[in-house]
Amino acid sequence: MKYFICVLIVIVSGCSGTYPTILPEKNDLKVATVNHKYQDIIEIKGGAVNESSVSVSIIPNDSGLAWNPEEIKYSFGGEDGVNKDYHRIIISGIPKKSGDYRVTVSGFTLGTMYSGKDFYKQYTINIK
Template identity: 80%
Template structure:
């Protein structure tokens, strides 16, 4: 009987996937200044993501800020290339006008051994 209980615990624990975490945990990104370069990073931890499973929006439009996944250079078999890493979202640009803006990161992790999980996080950026 103990053997059966151990087997059931092992099976059930194998079905429990990790929940994705969007970092930083705080709800505010770094303060930006009009006409000065800006850069901040949002990290997605705890699951596999790709281009079709991650959505990022910066509102309202016209802030001068954009987002891109981190680009990782590699070399393999004598050929060089660039991979886009959607676990690391880079917010960059030169802000055009002051105000309060928001960055929304949402999506889902891809199911591998565990089923995928949804994530959602909204940040504020103050542009002075």
């Protein structure tokens, strides 16, 4: 019986993992100004993500803002390259109109030692 309980605990603990955390925790990103450069960063922590597991939308579509993963330049063996880090989402651009813009980050972490987990977070950017 003790053996069965030990095996059950190992199986259950193997199926649980940390849930992804989306930062910043608050629901508002930095305030922006119309026709001025804007940049803020959203971080996804607590799991592996890649291009196919992360989705970002910015509403309205013609806002003047766009998102990109952080680009990390490297040099190896005499060759230069760029890695895209989907754990750090950069929102940048020049807002066209005042109002509240909505940024939605969603997706799932990839299963590694633990099974993958879904995540979803919505932010507001106040454009003045």
